[in-house]
Amino acid sequence: MSGGVDSAVAAARAVDEGHEVVGVHLALSRMPGTLRTGSRGCCTIEDSMDARRVAGQLGIPFYVWDFSERFRADVVDNFIDEYRQGRTPNPCLRCNEKIKFEAVLDRAMALGFDKVVTGHYATVTEDSEGSPQLFRSADWAKDQSYVLGVLTEEQLRHCYFPLGDTPSKQQVREEAEARGFGVHAKPDSHDICFIPDGDTQGFLRDKIGEAPGAIVDRDGNSLGTHQGTHEYTVGQRKGLQIGFPAADGKPRYVLEVRPVTREVVVGPKEALDTIELSGDTMSFAGKDPVQSGIVSGVHGQDGSLVECDEFDCEVQVRAHGNPEAARVKIEKGRMIARFGAPLAGVAPGQSAVVYRGLRVLGQVTIDHTVSADAQQLQHA
Amino acid sequence: MSIYLDYAATTPMPEGVAEVYTQALTVVGNPSSVHQQGQAARVMVEEARATLGALLGVDPMEVTFTSGGTESINTWLKGRTFAHRSARGAAEPLYLVLTRAEHHGTLDAVEWLEMHGFATPLWVAVDPDGVMDLEDLERLLGSVPSEQIAGVTTLVANNEVGSIQPVESIVELARAHGDIPVHLDAIQAFGQIPLNVPELGADAVSISAHKLGGPVGVGALVMRRGATPIETLLHGGNQQPSRAGTLDAAGAHVFAHVARQSVETMVARHEQLSQLRDLLMDGLAAYPGVEVRGSISTRLPNNVHVTLQGAKGEVALYLFDEQGVSVSTGSACQAGIAEESHVLRAMGCDSATASSALRLTLGSSTTQAEVERVVELFPGVLEKARAASGK
Numbered sequence: 001m002s003g004g005v006d007s008a009v010a011a012a013r014a015v016d017e018g019h020e021v022v023g024v025h026l027a028l029s030r031m032p033g034t035l036r037t038g039s040r041g042c043c044t045i046e047d048s049m050d051a052r053r054v055a056g057q058l059g060i061p062f063y064v065w066d067f068s069e070r071f072r073a074d075v076v077d078n079f080i081d082e083y084r085q086g087r088t089p090n091p092c093l094r095c096n097e098k099i100k101f102e103a104v105l106d107r108a109m110a111l112g113f114d115k116v117v118t119g120h121y122a123t124v125t126e127d128s129e130g131s132p133q134l135f136r137s138a139d140w141a142k143d144q145s146y147v148l149g150v151l152t153e154e155q156l157r158h159c160y161f162p163l164g165d166t167p168s169k170q171q172v173r174e175e176a177e178a179r180g181f182g183v184h185a186k187p188d189s190h191d192i193c194f195i196p197d198g199d200t201q202g203f204l205r206d207k208i209g210e211a212p213g214a215i216v217d218r219d220g221n222s223l224g225t226h227q228g229t230h231e232y233t234v235g236q237r238k239g240l241q242i243g244f245p246a247a248d249g250k251p252r253y254v255l256e257v258r259p260v261t262r263e264v265v266v267g268p269k270e271a272l273d274t275i276e277l278s279g280d281t282m283s284f285a286g287k288d289p290v291q292s293g294i295v296s297g298v299h300g301q302d303g304s305l306v307e308c309d310e311f312d313c314e315v316q317v318r319a320h321g322n323p324e325a326a327r328v329k330i331e332k333g334r335m336i337a338r339f340g341a342p343l344a345g346v347a348p349g350q351s352a353v354v355y356r357g358l359r360v361l362g363q364v365t366i367d368h369t370v371s372a373d374a375q376q377l378q379h380a
Numbered sequence: 381m382s383i384y385l386d387y388a389a390t391t392p393m394p395e396g397v398a399e400v401y402t403q404a405l406t407v408v409g410n411p412s413s414v415h416q417q418g419q420a421a422r423v424m425v426e427e428a429r430a431t432l433g434a435l436l437g438v439d440p441m442e443v444t445f446t447s448g449g450t451e452s453i454n455t456w457l458k459g460r461t462f463a464h465r466s467a468r469g470a471a472e473p474l475y476l477v478l479t480r481a482e483h484h485g486t487l488d489a490v491e492w493l494e495m496h497g498f499a500t501p502l503w504v505a506v507d508p509d510g511v512m513d514l515e516d517l518e519r520l521l522g523s524v525p526s527e528q529i530a531g532v533t534t535l536v537a538n539n540e541v542g543s544i545q546p547v548e549s550i551v552e553l554a555r556a557h558g559d560i561p562v563h564l565d566a567i568q569a570f571g572q573i574p575l576n577v578p579e580l581g582a583d584a585v586s587i588s589a590h591k592l593g594g595p596v597g598v599g600a601l602v603m604r605r606g607a608t609p610i611e612t613l614l615h616g617g618n619q620q621p622s623r624a625g626t627l628d629a630a631g632a633h634v635f636a637h638v639a640r641q642s643v644e645t646m647v648a649r650h651e652q653l654s655q656l657r658d659l660l661m662d663g664l665a666a667y668p669g670v671e672v673r674g675s676i677s678t679r680l681p682n683n684v685h686v687t688l689q690g691a692k693g694e695v696a697l698y699l700f701d702e703q704g705v706s707v708s709t710g711s712a713c714q715a716g717i718a719e720e721s722h723v724l725r726a727m728g729c730d731s732a733t734a735s736s737a738l739r740l741t742l743g744s745s746t747t748q749a750e751v752e753r754v755v756e757l758f759p760g761v762l763e764k765a766r767a768a769s770g771k
Contacts, residue, residue, distance in 0.1 A: 027717040048716065063698060064716035110768030111698065 001025050001055060001062070003047030005176045005183045006119025006163060008054040012179055013162040014117050015058050021117070023055035023062040026104065028071040029194065043193065050183050057180065067103050074098035076194055080207045083230035086257035087349025090147070091192055092319070097150045105158055115160045120144045122360075123164030124156055127287075132156035134285040134360040137164045146319045149353035149363040153286050204230045213262025215242060218255065223266065229259045235272055235345020242266070253345070255371075273342030273372035277317070277352055277364075280334045284362035294356065297330065306333045314355040315339070317346050317366070323355055335364040342372045382704040383750045387591075387682055387743035388539055388568060389708055393638075394593045394744060400637050401595060404630035411627040412619050421629040428636035435643045436585065436602055437576040444601045444620050445632050449567040449588030450485045451613070452601035455623065456563045456584050457489045457533065459610030461499050464530035466611070475524055477502045477517070477532040477560075480726035481510050483539055486565060487722070499530065509675040510543040510727045518553055526558030531583075531608070534562070536569035540710040540723040540739060541674025542683025544573065551581040561608040567591055567599075571642030572650070572680050583607035589635040592642045593744075598631035645744075653681040653742050656751050660684045660740060663755030667762055673724060673737070682742040685710070687729070691765035693737045694718035699761040699768075705754055710739040 001007045001023045014021045025048045048064060055062035075094045082089035105116050121137035122145040134156055136145045151159065166172055169188075176184035195203045208230050215224040224242040226232065231239065236254040246252050246268070253272050256265040288305045290297040297308025308330040314323035315337050326337045337352055346352075346369050353363040384392065393401075404424060409417035411425045430440040446452045457476065464474055476490055476499045493499040502520045505513040512534060521529065532554045537544045547564060554560040561583040566575055571592045577585055584607060589598040603610065603622065616624035642649075661684045665672050669689030688696055693709035697718075700707050710721050720734035740754070 025716075052716075061701070066694075066717045107695075107768050111695070111702075111764065 001051035002043060002119075002189075003050035003054075003183065003186075004119065004189065005173055005181065005186055006121075006169075007051070008119070008181050008183050009172050009176050009179070010117055010119040010162045011054065011060065012058055012175075012181075014160065015060060017162075019117075021058070021060045022113070023051065023058070023060050024104070024108075025051045025062070025064045026071075026099070027064050027066040028068055028075075028099070030068045050186070054181055054183065065104065065107070067099055070103050071095070071099055071194075074103075079192075079194075080204065082349050083204055084208055084259060085349075086229055086259040088233050088347035089349050090319070090351060091194070092147045093150050093351055096147055101151055101155045101159065105155060109158065115158050117160045117162065119163055120148060120161045121163050121166075121169075122148050122161045124159050124161060132159070132286050135164070136355070136358045136360070137161075138167045139169060142169045144319075145355075145360050146316055146321075146351075146353050149285060149360045150283055150351060151285055152283050156285060201231050204228070211259075211262055213264070215240065215264045215266055218265060218267050218271065226264050229257045229262055229264055232257050232264045234347035240264075240266060269344070271371050271373060272345045274339070274344070274346040274369045275342050275372050276336065276338045276370040277315075277343075277346050277366045277368065278334050278336040279352070279364040279367045281367075282330075282335045282362060282364040285360045289361055292361070294361075300333070304333070305330055307331060313361065314357075316353045316355065317343060317350055326354075328354055337364075381753075382706065383754060384706050384745065385740040385742060385750075385754065386706045386708045387746075388710075388739065388741035390590050390596065391593045391743055392745060393595075394641065397593055397634060397638055401630060401634040404633040407629060409629075411629050412617075422627075424629040424633045425627045428632035431636035432587075432600060432639055433602075435639055436570075436587075437578050438602055438604065442602055442604055444603060444623050445627060445635075446599045446601055446623060447597055447625070447628075448590070448599040449565075449586055450599075452586035452588070452599050453483075453485045453533075453563075453565060454489050455601055455613040456586065456603075456610060457486065457531075458493065459613055459622070460531045460561065460563070460584075460608070461493055462611040463609050465498065468527065473524070473528050474499045475502050475529045476500070477504060477520060477529060477554075478534065479504045479506045479512050481506045481512075481538055481540075481723045482533070482535055483565060483567070484722075486533055486535075502529075506726050508727050510538045510541045510673070510723060511675055511678075512545050512550060514546060514549055514553065517550060521553060521557040521560065526560060529557070529560045531561045531563060534564060536564050536566040536575065537573065537680045537683075538674065538723060539568040540721060540737070541685045541727070542680040543675040544569070544678040544680065547580050547582070555581065559608075568680065571639065571646060572682060574646070577602055577604070584610075587639075589631070589638065592635075593638040594635045595631060598628060598635045600635070649744060650681045653746070656742050656746055656748060657681060657684055659748070660742070660751045660754060661686075663751070664740075664758055667759060670762070673727070673729075684740040684742070686738050687724070687733050687736045688738060688762060688765060689733075689736065690769065691762060692718070692735055692769040693721075694735075695769050696738050696761055696765040699764055700754075700757070703757055703761075705757065708739045708741070709737050 052062050075091050078094055079089045079091045108116055121142040123135045125133050127133055136143045173184050191198045210227045212227050214222045215226050216222055232254045234254055250268050252266040255267045255271050289295050290308055295309045295311040300306040310327045310329040313328050315326040316323045324343055325340045328337045348366050350366050351363045352366050354361040407421050409421035411422040429443045433440045433443045480503055490501050505516040507513055534545050534550055551562050554562045563584040564582045566585050567588045570587045583604050585602040587600050590596040612622050614624045619627050664670055664686050671687050673685045697709055709718050720731055721737045724734040
């Protein structure tokens, strides 16, 4: 219970369904702000009071669990480290993976709970053999299955998302109002919860400092200087202080970030077009494609899927991106996705979530991409 | 069934007290109004003042009603500091002497004074039992010119681990170093152990009603006549010489009522509670990795405090709560996040140990059956807490 309207309604529905519910607010910062500041940031004291009030209205016990240390290590430090390595992290995904559905879930299971309930817009069902399956929510615009795509079968067994079947967020707000929750009109929180002022660059500059280097084109020609590779992300157009236009007059985009040599590689938009991505860190949201009967393949000694034939699916590379038609296969422990039409600006470090229709099959952390003009740029 | 073992946090109202309070609330009149209706309310306040004074061995005029223990402490610390500063000038250094095992009401006020350049704390060590180290006190008192020390403040008994402090010795040392004023935080101790203020020799004492079965929102600050003066904290009316604010007649009345009841039954209750305390303490300490904290010999009769190796106090608290047993970890901030115990840290415990604390405080409604039930539940709680705390 974050103090937001989604978790409030989720808790209410779980209570109405007859479950024994305990409300938990996560303290993820040792020094929370007192008042919430509009839609930025999260989990101020005011937020915890909002959550507590809803729990009181529902008549359920309420506790605050402190996971600030783990959050700092697994989410915040990971965020900084990824940028330092020239990758683009997704902290919300990491938080789900490491905090909400690992740290919290582990503690909850140890304390005798059956499931962790959240206000995420997604749905978990069980197949005929009791294995969990993860689906997009009915509200396409609010669908959060992307940030849940990193969850494993075991984690999903203990998840419940009561809001997944609601056609719109507006309806959830109306339900909150009907239930008498003051938070029904509370704005959704955007941006990164641990950067409340929204200034990610400033945050990174603060943590990483400045490490100036060269801005280069794909041929290695130096075009200018930058103050730190972490200030750039693949696909970025703004903030390139080059000072003179490209020879062809077209805008330049960041193609690659190389922290080791402190170079930022820029080029034309076409070079951003990605036709293939791959990675070796993958997870499946339930049974893997072979176990699900979608395709044939081979499992390794440890049970992981090391080979599978190519199959049709949709791949989404951003939380609010479009699912793109793709063909995915696994070769020697690497998941490879090839797109029909090129995708713009796919950044290593991001998750590529694989869908079959409305079902989330799993995801892979991108460490390698191939651009449309067949130049291989990004490396792990 | 619910078992309440958090008397240190607040106390249930004994039988009949709620009626005393609500009856008193029907008296109409501002105690400061001149007319007879005001006088009737005033009488309640003055009688209550006299009663409390008598219980503490002081005159009525030496008792000032406040809104509670926190206000009392803040009034004395800030009032003493500002009065001292006025008398000695803002340029001179000003010291307050205290340990790090004090309650947050004291620590936070002192830190605020320090932050704003009004005072410098001199931190006295506590021993591993949470008792003030008198040698260290003496050393610190002698370490700066005594006219620069605005005062010494000490708990009479530590609210977390229950250790009773050597108050007479503290006062004696302060007196010997140039009559330094001493304030006693008796919020936990009043009603549990004898408290004769003149005999103890302190300048000022803070007490609170809701630790004795009274309501929240009423307390008192005892200031001896002839004691070093303090500045007022709350301005706006001089309803009392050192404190503004409409007098709470019903609050004062019920405060005196519960205080008298507490002190009258203190000896018998001390005996009864000590026995239950020891039963509970022995029952918990029987398990490996469970250590009693605080002095065993000089301890509040109602306080049990243990650390649980390998378990987080907040997790054990939850597991007890699930079973209807209300206990505490001793520390919590406004967000409800469990913090490590600063008292245990001051006693030399490491961070993990300071996060593994469980405080169980008994009171007049606690029965042997309840204690036995808690002892019965404990091993299960301990085991599960250890299993869940790694997460």
